[in-house]
Amino acid sequence: MFDECLYLKNWMNQYSGRWWIAGGWAVDLHIGEQTREHKDIEIAIFREDQRLLLPQLSGWEAVYMKDKSPVPWDKEQWLSPPIHEIHAFSGEGTEIEFLLNEKKHDRWKFSRNEKITFPITRMNLQSEQGIPYLNPEIVLLYKAKHTRERDLEDFDNIFVYLNEHQKEWLKQSLMHHHPHHQWLKRLLY
Template sequence: MARTHTPWGDWEPAAPADVHELFAEFPAPWWLAGGFAVELALGHSLCEHGDIDVLVLRRDHLAVQEVLRGWELWAADPPGALRPWRAGEVLPAGVCDVWCRPAADQPWRIQIMVDESEGECWTSRRNPRVRRSVRSIGRIGEGGIPYLAPEILLFYKAKNTRAKDETDFAALLPLLGAEQRRWLAEAIRDTCGSHPWLSRIGPVLGSPGCCC
């Protein structure tokens, strides 16, 4: 895996198979997000990845400390400061990312992303009106690795799009069926208002709904 540099130390992302092995005992749903999830959806890589994102629900996030027992876990406090995640500490709603490395002298390997839920319904931390049943937000990729559904990946990439997000959009859009496109278009419209992707998704009717 490629190594990248940050002010808080180097990143050398773990391989998806290694993450899958580490999270084999995680007692709740989890999904790969970000670039590696795009790769699983497509069946091939578009680029090198600077990190690897693992999404869990806030209701389950303390279990990460058990799965990664002995690792260094640092919470990202807005607007961008890292600080140790204390054992047993319930992270507040504004803290959505945790950087993880096996030891202080090793690079960061995994980023945990914490998202919201209500009962058995996933709710976007960006817009609580955007929601789906927890069981519907994931797919299973090669090797049995769970990852976020492509339309949800693109929903998160729609905010402040970068060149790599545009590349991912162009690659993933052909994979979406009519219902997935409808969901994505309405989720983006409800969250962002106008957006250049909407015309490319195509005409859709209805609302994202909750499916819960």
């Protein structure tokens, strides 16, 4: 059921930084079953650990997105904001999107609003198979920017699996960053 995620868990074994499955797969890992088809797979890492990817990406083509266009990544180049994603392609056709996350001291920082933070010590969720995944409340906050049909589906699927603390953090974050978001109606009651 989570074959792609298990493959990545094994592939990332040699990576010495912190990492998490992100996006829709993180939602499904939290629920414990695949709820929909996924077009891609994303891994969140901390920006400061981007050089730790170099051994993993040996032999892979990598690009970063600049103004919504792919630019070849010279792996010696340090990727600074506003660049937040690396797309890596293996010779066998595997594609992985790495999401560069910010942090300051012991707190993750939302790249779109640095006032929204999260304690890194609470970013330790793992599936039954031991696959690390990004906290679903953080995933949903990212999905709130351009809420697509699949994002609405993810929110509906995971809502009953969120504890009160997760719902409260998401509610407060949305109130600060997306104060008119449709998910707030459900989170307020």
